[in-house]
Amino acid sequence: MPETTGLSLDSVSVLLVWTAIAVYALAFIAYAVDLARRGAVAVDAQVPQRELVGAGRAGIIPSMTAQETKADAALNAPIGQRQRLVWARIGTSLTVLGFLFHLSGDVTRGIAAGRVPWSNMYEFALTGTLLIVAVYLGVLFRYDLRFLGTFITGLVVVLLGGATLAFYVEIVPLMDPLKSVWLVIHVFVASLATALFALAFGLSVLQLMQARRERRITAAAEVEAEAASAAGPTRPEAPGDASAAPGGGVGTAPPKSGPRFLGTLPGADALESLAYRFAILGFIFWTFTLIAGSIWANDAWGRYWGFDTKEVWTFVVWVLYAGYIHARATRGWRGSRSAWLSIIGFTAVMFNFTIVNMFFKGLHAYSGLS
Amino acid sequence: MSPSRSDADSAVSDPLRPSDHADTAASGDITNPALGFVGWIRWGWRQLTSMRTALVLLLLLAIAAVPGSLVPQRSADPNGVTQYFADNPDLAPVLDALSMFDVYASPWFSAIYILLFISLIGCVIPRTAHHWKALRARPPRTPARLARLDVHRSETLELNSGEDAAAAASAAIEAAQQQLKKSGYRVERYDSGSALSVSAERGYLRETGNLVFHGALVGVLLAVGIGGGFTYTGQTVIIEGRTFVNTLLDYTSFNPGRFVDGDTLAPYALTLDRFDVTYQPLGAQGQGQAGDFVANLTTEHSGGEPQSGEVRVNHPLEMAGDRIYLMGNGYAPTLTIRDPEGEIVFSESVPFLPQDNNMTSLGVVKVPDGLADQLGLVGFFYPTQAELHTGAFTSAYPALGLPVVSLDVYAGDLGIDDGTPRSVYTLDPTGMDKLSGRGTDVESIELAPGETADLPGGYGSITFENEAPEGAEGYDGAVKRYVSLSIHRDDAAGWVLAFAVLATAGLLAALFVPRRRLWVKVTADDGALRLEYAGLARGEDPTLDDAVTQFAQRHLASLQASKYPRVD
Numbered sequence: 001m002p003e004t005t006g007l008s009l010d011s012v013s014v015l016l017v018w019t020a021i022a023v024y025a026l027a028f029i030a031y032a033v034d035l036a037r038r039g040a041v042a043v044d045a046q047v048p049q050r051e052l053v054g055a056g057r058a059g060i061i062p063s064m065t066a067q068e069t070k071a072d073a074a075l076n077a078p079i080g081q082r083q084r085l086v087w088a089r090i091g092t093s094l095t096v097l098g099f100l101f102h103l104s105g106d107v108t109r110g111i112a113a114g115r116v117p118w119s120n121m122y123e124f125a126l127t128g129t130l131l132i133v134a135v136y137l138g139v140l141f142r143y144d145l146r147f148l149g150t151f152i153t154g155l156v157v158v159l160l161g162g163a164t165l166a167f168y169v170e171i172v173p174l175m176d177p178l179k180s181v182w183l184v185i186h187v188f189v190a191s192l193a194t195a196l197f198a199l200a201f202g203l204s205v206l207q208l209m210q211a212r213r214e215r216r217i218t219a220a221a222e223v224e225a226e227a228a229s230a231a232g233p234t235r236p237e238a239p240g241d242a243s244a245a246p247g248g249g250v251g252t253a254p255p256k257s258g259p260r261f262l263g264t265l266p267g268a269d270a271l272e273s274l275a276y277r278f279a280i281l282g283f284i285f286w287t288f289t290l291i292a293g294s295i296w297a298n299d300a301w302g303r304y305w306g307f308d309t310k311e312v313w314t315f316v317v318w319v320l321y322a323g324y325i326h327a328r329a330t331r332g333w334r335g336s337r338s339a340w341l342s343i344i345g346f347t348a349v350m351f352n353f354t355i356v357n358m359f360f361k362g363l364h365a366y367s368g369l370s
Numbered sequence: 371m372s373p374s375r376s377d378a379d380s381a382v383s384d385p386l387r388p389s390d391h392a393d394t395a396a397s398g399d400i401t402n403p404a405l406g407f408v409g410w411i412r413w414g415w416r417q418l419t420s421m422r423t424a425l426v427l428l429l430l431l432a433i434a435a436v437p438g439s440l441v442p443q444r445s446a447d448p449n450g451v452t453q454y455f456a457d458n459p460d461l462a463p464v465l466d467a468l469s470m471f472d473v474y475a476s477p478w479f480s481a482i483y484i485l486l487f488i489s490l491i492g493c494v495i496p497r498t499a500h501h502w503k504a505l506r507a508r509p510p511r512t513p514a515r516l517a518r519l520d521v522h523r524s525e526t527l528e529l530n531s532g533e534d535a536a537a538a539a540s541a542a543i544e545a546a547q548q549q550l551k552k553s554g555y556r557v558e559r560y561d562s563g564s565a566l567s568v569s570a571e572r573g574y575l576r577e578t579g580n581l582v583f584h585g586a587l588v589g590v591l592l593a594v595g596i597g598g599g600f601t602y603t604g605q606t607v608i609i610e611g612r613t614f615v616n617t618l619l620d621y622t623s624f625n626p627g628r629f630v631d632g633d634t635l636a637p638y639a640l641t642l643d644r645f646d647v648t649y650q651p652l653g654a655q656g657q658g659q660a661g662d663f664v665a666n667l668t669t670e671h672s673g674g675e676p677q678s679g680e681v682r683v684n685h686p687l688e689m690a691g692d693r694i695y696l697m698g699n700g701y702a703p704t705l706t707i708r709d710p711e712g713e714i715v716f717s718e719s720v721p722f723l724p725q726d727n728n729m730t731s732l733g734v735v736k737v738p739d740g741l742a743d744q745l746g747l748v749g750f751f752y753p754t755q756a757e758l759h760t761g762a763f764t765s766a767y768p769a770l771g772l773p774v775v776s777l778d779v780y781a782g783d784l785g786i787d788d789g790t791p792r793s794v795y796t797l798d799p800t801g802m803d804k805l806s807g808r809g810t811d812v813e814s815i816e817l818a819p820g821e822t823a824d825l826p827g828g829y830g831s832i833t834f835e836n837e838a839p840e841g842a843e844g845y846d847g848a849v850k851r852y853v854s855l856s857i858h859r860d861d862a863a864g865w866v867l868a869f870a871v872l873a874t875a876g877l878l879a880a881l882f883v884p885r886r887r888l889w890v891k892v893t894a895d896d897g898a899l900r901l902e903y904a905g906l907a908r909g910e911d912p913t914l915d916d917a918v919t920q921f922a923q924r925h926l927a928s929l930q931a932s933k934y935p936r937v938d
């Protein structure tokens with residue numbers, strides 16, 4: 001029906017979505033400031049420690065371990081007892097605010113359309129990113145994952161902004177194949193899985209950065225220890241001497257080992273096991289997506305599986321994450337190698353959502369774009 | 371962990387894992403064998419059933435599946451393949467030689483998943499046998515030094531003066547045993563001297579789930595593979611008022627599985643009474659978009675009463691175990707051709723294939739007999755005719771607003787007499803003369819329902835029959851509709867689903883049931899009890915720490931509640 005009133009419910013929805021994007025962008029900035037400040041804090045905390053300890057090996061590794069223990073505890077701290085990070089708080093508050101706008105935008109779109117708001121590309125993106133934020137905020141109740149805030153808000157700004165610019169379509173009635181309860185279930189669960197994979201991805205990336213940092217620090221400490229033991233017999237012990245020794249310089253100022261905020265984050269192992277937990281939850285939902293999709297395909301297209309492009313990619317993603325789970329249980333693959341699989345898996349999820357929807361020919365022609 | 375007596379028990383109750391599993395200690399197991407033929411076979415088998423092989427094959431499977439989404443597949447998109455050959459005449463044969471158009475049936479794709487499943491079976495069978503034994507094994511002996519385990523808590527409980535330490539210790543350990551048992555642990559007492567201990571293990575379901583999951587994947591594969599042989603798919607077209615009988619004759623195409631006998635199809639008949647569809651009205655969002663397709667049928671099992679049935683998108687109709695799907699629809703204008711004497715030589719409703727969303731449809735009429743020459747007519751049907759600025763016609767709306775057929779006439783040899791199979795939807799004009807339309811002096815024939823025109827060349831006349839019932843308004847019902855139906859039988863689909871659901875259930879258990887050991891040790895010591903609690907995770911178990919702490923708290927609280935006041 002042509003709109004007669006000045007502002008249709010759908011344009012209200014679009015307005016709300018743009019507001020949400022703007023607020024998320026602010027949240028992204030706040031979270032970024034938080035990371036930068038954490039970096040500064042990490043350096044401040046290191047200085048006195050360094051002065052206290054003499055030889056490098058004795059100093060750097062224990063201080064790294066102590067920091068990690070602290071970070072692991074902070075990760076699991078209940079809400080009331082978390083680190084007071086002003087900028088992270090601002091970031092989270094803004095994310096909640098953005099989420100509320102986003103939710104209203106999503107709901108008004110649904111009301112305007114008179115159905116669930118996830119039946120074309122624009123709406124998939126709208127609801128999918130809403131779930132990413134919802135899962136992130138939900139997880140915050142259990143883990144202090146605010147260090148992932150930049151990643152989550154950044155991802156959402158890009159996806160939601162991009163979708164609103166490139167994929168927006170006016171509301172049209174549902175195409176017949178989409179009139180099914182499976183639309184409600186299949187697509188919703190797929191988005192939920194995507195949100196969990198996104199968190200796992202963020203953690204896996206941090207895990208890789210952290211593992212590199214740990215490797216470099218350990219290597220530097222070893223160099224220093226060697227230097228110290230080589231110098232030891234010829235030079236008498238003197239307080240402060242180690243920092244003046246040739247190797248001391250390397251040890252006291254660790255070589256470039258990535259952004260400094262890493263120093264305030266949990267260790268690579270802790271990040272890995274957390275990433276794994278999100279990935280297996282995502283994997284369960286993805287398995288369910290696959291099965292629900294097959295049931296739906298059997299009703300709509302007359303076969304439960306036909307290697308349609310979208311089916312292929314859903315299968316590829318499933319196999320990749322099965323590979324990731326296996327890799328974690330395989331000697332020589334646990335750690336950084338398996339993290340790469342989590343990263344590749346999420347890349348495939350994003351590819352499936354964007355490129356496959358837009359450019360691949362297949363039966364899943366529901367993007368609403370022509 | 372240092373080797374201890376408990377390792378022997380552990381080996382029985384621990385799940386069996388391939389030798390390169392992250393939880394098993396490196397043992398140099400996979401070294402070159404110097405054991406002759408049998409040795410090589412064993413070595414090869416161990417390689418095939420290792421975690422690394424499974425992982426590599428999984429990744430290969432993921433990679434191998436991708437090309438099938440980049441290049442059209444014969445199974446999903448045969449027309450796409452034909453088009454691809456036309457567009458890339460040099461590349462296509464090369465790709466074809468690599469099975470790129472049949473990726474999922476290709477030797478290389480099959481090799482990967484078959485190897486993967488051999489590996490899987492080889493991996494799962496010994497583990498199942500082992501797990502079967504583990505389910506009956508007693509929890510392992512309490513390690514001598516609990517403090518060395520992943521999680522360890524230690525408490526001291528002072529006794530009242532004069533209290534019997536041995537009795538108190540025994541009561542404490544019994545309480546622990548009871549509580550552990552109640553929380554689903556399998557428990558076993560191991561006392562040595564003054565140290566009383568209970569060893570407990572839970573979460574065998576984790577390994578059961580893992581085995582069920584992997585086993586169910588084999589089930590899915592077998593159900594798909596074997597079931598495929600009993601599957602058939604056929605396509606047919608029914609015009610309003612006509613009847614389809616479920617025999618090979620009435621199918622336009624039929625793809626049976628290996629074990630299907632096409633002569634013994636379930637006997638039933640379907641008559642299309644009416645096809646309904648709604649279109650978004652002009653001026654609305656999504657104007658002309660079609661929806662709510664319904665094929666209203668009369669169905670009849672052989673010897674049964676006729677019944678009415680419906681086929682809608684997402685709602686196939688079940689007939690004798692077959693599922694009937696609505697795949698497409700279109701208009702079938704009824705055309706009557708008379709010879710110059712006025713005798714009817716052709717009178718049929720001809721299905722026209724829709725070419726766009728407004729149902730501009732392409733159709734072919736073939737008149738092999740009854741006229742001086744064979745005639746072929748090719749043309750379009752426009753449910754709502756409109757003129758483009760190029761002068762060409764198109765349809766502006768999919769419903770019957772201003773229905774028109776426009777036909778060009780060819781005379782000559784249709785090329786069907788020598789038995790060469792020809793599609794009813796295409797006309798091969800070689801050997802025929804074009805009598806009207808572009809390139810000739812004669813205008814194309816244009817007819818609205820109810821109108822008649824002369825055929826060019828004096829061959830007679832053609833009428834576009836108006837099928838509207840008496841007294842209908844406008845063109846409502848003036849042109850018959852047809853539906854294309856797809857009829858499937860797949861008895862194995864239910865099995866596939868059952869195995870998939872079983873796999874998911876197994877997966878949930880395998881991933882989320884924690885497998886852990888817990889020990890409680892009580893030592894009487896000089897008027898006090900020393901209580902030790904320790905836990906060990908078997909596999910991923912993020913909540914172990916909490917579990918041990920909570921158990922210790924609960925146990926202590928129960929001891930204190932029952933007459934042992936705590937003195938710190």
Ligand code: HEM
Binds near residue numbers: 420
């Ligand atoms: C179709 C191929 C396969 C798929 C999709 C698959 C998938 C999975 C998944 C999702 C898990 C995690 C759930 C769990 O821990 O139980 C898993 C675990 C496991 N799989 Fe497979 N698998 C496959 C083949 C194999 C093969 C060939 C082997 C033998 C080498 C194997 C051995 C294992 C083992 C030992 C675990 C337990 C890992 C752990 O301790 O956490 N799998 N598999």
